[in-house]
Amino acid sequence: MNLNLLLDNLTNPALLFFLLGIIATRLKSDLEIPPNSSKFISLYLLFSIGFKGGQELAHSHFTPAILWSVIFGMSIAVLIPLYCFFILKRKFSIENAGAIAAAYGSVSAVTFVTAVAFLEIQKYTFGGHMVAVMALMEAPAIVVGVILMRMYSKNSASETSLSSVLKHSLTNGSVLLILGSLIIGLLASEQQAMGIKPFTTDIFKGFLAIFLLDMGIVSGKKLNDFFKSGWFAVAFAILIPLINGCVVAYLSQLVTTEVGNRFILAILAASASYIAVPAAMKIVAPKANPGLFLPMALAITFPFNITLGFPIYLSVILS
Structure with missing residues (x-):
């Protein structure tokens, strides 16, 4: 069963295009995406993720369990990058530590989709509001990552107040776009959302x-930096998701009794973003090296979760 999940995801077009980008750079091909087009695509992905999350939230009937799940999920998205940052900055630059911490505090939509398939095989259901929880967990980690980079960067004035840092973080273009899109998606009616569905969903x-x-092209050019990071990056990309997933799998019983919802919360905590956060960091922290955080999230954490992580987190929930 886990082998089938692994094989399915190894043939996922998105993953294969990432690998194609790496291969292209290793072959010294002149393949590249124009910078302006790349920035537009980054903004589009943030917009689409936020809008669809707002729509899912609008279609959910609010109950105390949903509210607590949202609070629990957003709390996870704040706490994980906080403690990760202080571990990471011992080995990496402030920019790289902030970007990696944000990636591991945020979530992976592809891991989420794979987790849904895993639950279907196991005959468990989950609430539709968990899609909204996933979208709501994107922004807090980005905000925390930006705040930490601003606070600890040598280029920032030491007297900079936390309120000004927070204001700067929340008004940053990428963060504002995903939060604003979520609110717009929440306010838009289903008929209005259908009008732009070809843009937000179909493409x-x-x-x-x-x-x-x-991202594969960029990562391929800087992949040597990842290999130079040695065992620490690899160990972090395996152990941190494992710890986060197991802890949340156990603590999630405080907010919901549904096995499927608890499993989704565990997966969201264990996953690492390689869509929203890289898109945001490309704009927020251009000095952060995607050759570090992207391979960690996509090449190590993602395969680990879909092969070994899923059954481990589920066994914690059922124990």
């Missing part, structure tokens, strides 16, 4: 594939 996977091709 999403195509743009995602091109975005990951671009």
Whole structure:
């Protein structure tokens, strides 16, 4: 069963386009995505993720369990990058530590989709509001990552107040776009949302594939930096998701009794973003090296979760 999940995801077009980008750079091909197009695609992905999350939230009937799940999920998205940052900055630059921490505090939509398939095989259901929880967990980690980079960067004035840092973080273009899109998606009616569905939904996977091709090209050019990071990056990319997933799998019983919802919360905590955060960091922290955080999230954490992580987190929940 886990082998089937692994094989399915190894043939996922988005993942294969990422690998194509790496291969292209190793072959010294002149393949590249124009910078302006790359920035547009980054903004589009943030917009689409936020808008669809707002729509899912609008269609959910609010109950105390949903509210607590949202609060729990957003709390996870704040706490994980906080503690990760202080571990990471011992080995990496402030920019790289902030970007990696944000990636591991945020979530992976592809891991989420794979987790849904895993639950279907196991005959468990989950609430539709968990899609909204996933979208709501994107922004807090980005905000925390930006705040930490601003606070600890040598280029920032030491007297900079936390309120000004927070204001700067929340008004940053990428963060404002995903939060604003979520609110707009929440306010828009279903009929209004259908009017732009071809743009927000139908072409999403195509743009995602091109975005990951671009990220593969960028990562391939800087892959040597990842190898130079040695055992620490690899160990972090396996152990941190394992710890996060197991802890949340156990603590999630405090907010919901549904096995499927608890499993989704565990997966969201264990996953690492390689869509929203890389798109945001490309704009927020251009000095952060995607050759570090992107391979960690996509090449190590993602395969680990879909092969070994899923059954481990589920066994914690059922124990």
